[in-house]
Amino acid sequence: xxxxxxxxxxxxxxxxxxxxxxxxxxxxxxxxxxxxxxxxxxxxxxxxxxxxxxxxxxxxxxxxxxxxxxxxxxxxxxxxxxxxxxxxxxxxxxxxxxxxxxxxxxxxxxxxxxxxxxxxxxxxxxxxxxxxxxxxxxxxxxxxxxxxxxxxxxxxxxxxxxxxxxxxxxxxxxxxxxxxxxxxxxxxxxxxxxxxxxxxxxxxxxxxxxxxxxxxxxxx
Amino acid sequence: xxxxxxxxxxxxxxxxxxxxxxxxxxxxxxxxxxxxxxxxxxxxxxxxxxxxxxxxxxxxxxxxxxxxxxxxxxxxxxxxxxxxxxxxxxxxxxxxxxxxxxxxxxxxxxxxxxxxxxxxxxxxxxxxxxxxxxxxxxxxxxxxxxxxxxxxxxxxxxxxxxxxxxxxxxxxxxxxxxxxxxxxxxxxxxxxxxxxxxxxxxxxxxxxxxxxxxxxxxxxxxxxx
Numbered sequence: 001x002x003x004x005x006x007x008x009x010x011x012x013x014x015x016x017x018x019x020x021x022x023x024x025x026x027x028x029x030x031x032x033x034x035x036x037x038x039x040x041x042x043x044x045x046x047x048x049x050x051x052x053x054x055x056x057x058x059x060x061x062x063x064x065x066x067x068x069x070x071x072x073x074x075x076x077x078x079x080x081x082x083x084x085x086x087x088x089x090x091x092x093x094x095x096x097x098x099x100x101x102x103x104x105x106x107x108x109x110x111x112x113x114x115x116x117x118x119x120x121x122x123x124x125x126x127x128x129x130x131x132x133x134x135x136x137x138x139x140x141x142x143x144x145x146x147x148x149x150x151x152x153x154x155x156x157x158x159x160x161x162x163x164x165x166x167x168x169x170x171x172x173x174x175x176x177x178x179x180x181x182x183x184x185x186x187x188x189x190x191x192x193x194x195x196x197x198x199x200x201x202x203x204x205x206x207x208x209x210x211x212x213x214x215x216x217x218x219x220x
Numbered sequence: 221x222x223x224x225x226x227x228x229x230x231x232x233x234x235x236x237x238x239x240x241x242x243x244x245x246x247x248x249x250x251x252x253x254x255x256x257x258x259x260x261x262x263x264x265x266x267x268x269x270x271x272x273x274x275x276x277x278x279x280x281x282x283x284x285x286x287x288x289x290x291x292x293x294x295x296x297x298x299x300x301x302x303x304x305x306x307x308x309x310x311x312x313x314x315x316x317x318x319x320x321x322x323x324x325x326x327x328x329x330x331x332x333x334x335x336x337x338x339x340x341x342x343x344x345x346x347x348x349x350x351x352x353x354x355x356x357x358x359x360x361x362x363x364x365x366x367x368x369x370x371x372x373x374x375x376x377x378x379x380x381x382x383x384x385x386x387x388x389x390x391x392x393x394x395x396x397x398x399x400x401x402x403x404x405x406x407x408x409x410x411x412x413x414x415x416x417x418x419x420x421x422x423x424x425x426x427x428x429x430x431x432x433x434x435x436x437x438x439x440x441x442x443x444x445x
Contacts, residue, residue, distance in 0.1 A: 020309035023332035112276070143271050145279060161314075168310035 012152045013057040016064035017160045019167050022072050027175060029092040029184040030076040036098050037082070039063040044102045048109065056104070058159070062121075065163045066097045069170060093133075093183045096124040100137070104155065107146055116143045117158040121166055125178045127186065134178035140166035242421035244406040248434045252398040254390060256441050262343035263297035264289065264439065265304045269349040270314040276351040277384070281428060285348065285386075288432030296436065299340050308336055324394040342391055344439060350384035352424040361412050372412035379407045382427035386435055400438050402431040 039062040047053045070077045080086050086094055101120040107113050118141050125134040142161025146154045175181050258264075266285050268277040282301060290298040305312045311327060318327050328334045357378035364370060382404040388397040406421025 020306040022309050023311065023330065023336065025331050114276070141272070147279075164310070164313055165315050168313040168316050171310050172316060 010052060010152070011055045011057070012155055014059055014061050014156050014159060016059060016061045017163050019065060019068045019072070019164065022167075022171055024073070024171055026075050027073060027181050028075045029181060030078070030090060031070065031074050031180070032078050032080040032086055032089055032091040032094040033066060033070050034080040034086070034094060034096050035063050035066060036096075038099070039066070039097070042099065042102075044104075046104075048106060054104075056102075056155070056159075058102075061159070061163065062097070062099055065167065069167050070095065073171065073174065092128065093180055094126040095180075096126070098122045098124075104158070114143050114145045115155045115158045116141070117155070117162040119159075119162045119166060123170070123174075123178070125180055127183050133183070134180070136174075136177050138166050138169055140169065242406060242408045242419040244404060244421045244423060244426050246402060246404040246426055246430050248400070248402040248430045250398060250400040250434060250438050252438070252441075254393065254395060254397045256344075256388070256390065256397050256439050258296065258343055258439055261297075261341050263299050263341045264344040264346060265299045265340070265342055266301050266346050266348060267304075267312065267317070268301075269347050270317055270319075272314045273319070275349050277348045278351060278424075281352070281384070281424060282348060284425070284428035285346075285432050285435070288429060289436055294436075294440070296439065297341070299342060304340065304342070307340070308333060321389055321394060321396045324389070324391070328394070337391060344397065345389045345391065346435065347387040347389065348384060349387070350382070352380055352382040352427065355379050355381045359410075361410060361416065363412075363416075371414035372416045373414070374412050376410045376412075377407060379405065380421065380423040381405050382423045384427055384431055386431060388435070388438065398438065400431060400434045402427050402434065404430065 040060045042058040042060075042062055044056045044058065045054065046056075067077075067079065078089055078091065080089065080094065098121065099119065100122050101118070103118045105116045107115065110116065118139070121138040121140070123134070123136045123138060124132060125136075127133045140162045142158040142163070142165055144154045144157035144161060266282050266289070268279075268282055269275040286298045286300065289296045310316055311330060311333060318324055328337070357376070359374065359376035361372060361374035361376040363372035382402070385399055385401040387399050389395070390397040404423050404427040406423030406426065408421045409419040410416050
């Protein structure tokens with residue numbers, strides 16, 4: 001990680017994290033993974049009240065997180081690009097992660113020696129017919145104490161811990177919340193029908209109900 | 221030249237003596253719930269209780285306990301906690317780590333977990349809880365510099381408390397072996413008459429040494445007791 005301090009602001013550029021290979025049994029289905037454009041280059045800018053301007057460049061950390069995570073979780077993962085037509089791909093489901101919030105606190109703000117990072121992702125799961133079957137907000141938290149290496153190292157460490165926290169929650173609860181493994185049975189029953197997945201990643205959430213946190217599935 | 225070296229050495233010794241002369245008091249106690257012991261090839265891992273539960277044990281304190289337990293001819297085999305957590309991902313993350321021994325059986329039944337723990341030879345998981353805090357301070361000390369030189373004048377003091385608990389889980393019986401706790405209080409002083417003279421209480425270091433020594437005794441206890 002490179003952290004540059006300039007004037008009264010802090011510019012921090014992160015390297016993509018590496019998620020350890022998890023101890024789990026893969027879910028035996030084929031999924032598509034379509035990520036939003038900002039996952040390739042996500043920058044969070046914030047002025048800490050009365051203090052300094054922060055610019056935190058996560059780079060493609062979010063993309064790397066979900067690529068690694070789902071590759072570990074599913075038997076087959078296809079990254080669906082913006083030019084790809086998901087209807088032509090033999091998928092049981094399409095997963096669309098997005099980031100809804102990135103927040104952090106500095107030691108000055110928390111009156112501790114730690115940086116803390118909160119990230120809220122949203123995972124939308126579509127079945128073969130293109131219907132939204134799950135809409136799950138994933139809130140993650142990481143905290144790291146400042147070291148002799150400086151505050152930007154601690155901030156990056158806190159962000160990586162938050163991403164690992166999100167990964168842990170997804171591994172533990174994804175199938176329970178989204179019932180994605182059942183989609184393979186559903187598609188087998190409807191075998192022969194073409195895969196119809198939404199072409200527009202911005203297709204939104206008419207089925208969304210409440211803004212619940214944690215493992216609740218908002219698509220019901 | 222030799223005289224200069226001796227003078228420097230003497231000044232260094234005086235400084236070390238002064239800085240170690242601050243006031244530190246400590247207590248340590250353990251509560252055993254089962255017989256312990258450790259065989260050749262078995263290891264321990266030091267973990268911090270989850271910060272999701274409000275714990276703030278410092279990373280450097282964990283490393284200090286690891287180093288002290290592994291040190292010496294009779295040192296224990298210690299698996300670095302970061303290596304342990306990565307190899308068992310995601311089951312020892314702050315969100316997912318077992319909070320009670322009754323959850324261990326379910327954890328060990330997860331794919332690959334028991335094999336990985338056996339591969340590391342881990343007999344005990346030691347969960348640390350606690351931190352070092354500055355609890356009081358006072359006095360006034362100011363420094364100034366000018367063309368003719370500089371200096372400091374005044375007196376400052378501060379007190380730190382280091383309270384740590386270590387819960388020892390025995391993975392052989394999937395049960396708690398007991399707890400070890402330490403409570404260290406240290407007061408540091410810094411009088412200054414031109415030159416500040418620090419009398420630093422090494423509170424956290426003392427809490428580390430005290431707890432590590434007691435943990436070592438707790439774990440290697442003769443099984444006949």
